[in-house]
Amino acid sequence: MRKKSQSLAAIKAKIEAMTGKDINMSVCRGRKRVSQYAGTIENTFPSIFVVRLKTAIKNTERIPCLSYSYNDVLCGEVRIDEVG
Numbered sequence: 001m002r003k004k005s006q007s008l009a010a011i012k013a014k015i016e017a018m019t020g021k022d023i024n025m026s027v028c029r030g031r032k033r034v035s036q037y038a039g040t041i042e043n044t045f046p047s048i049f050v051v052r053l054k055t056a057i058k059n060t061e062r063i064p065c066l067s068y069s070y071n072d073v074l075c076g077e078v079r080i081d082e083v084g
Helices: 008-017 070-075
Strands: 022-030 033-044 048-053 065-069 078-082
Touching (some): 008 033, 033 065, 070 078
Antiparallel strands (some): 022 033, 033 048
């Protein structure tokens, strides 16, 4: 378990402020695998947020949405950087 550097409420407020803005996101998939995505935070909900990707993932034609919990950001599994 990783050390907490921010509170969950602070992370939630930061992500809500980024709603509608372009982001770069890296997701830790385990065993030294990290996926990089570019997208936009589409919606925020009480326990999750939804990211619409700019490009399709391999072997799919539609542009997907991904959802993550604020705890994923708190633990360091998901890192979000605002573009520009």
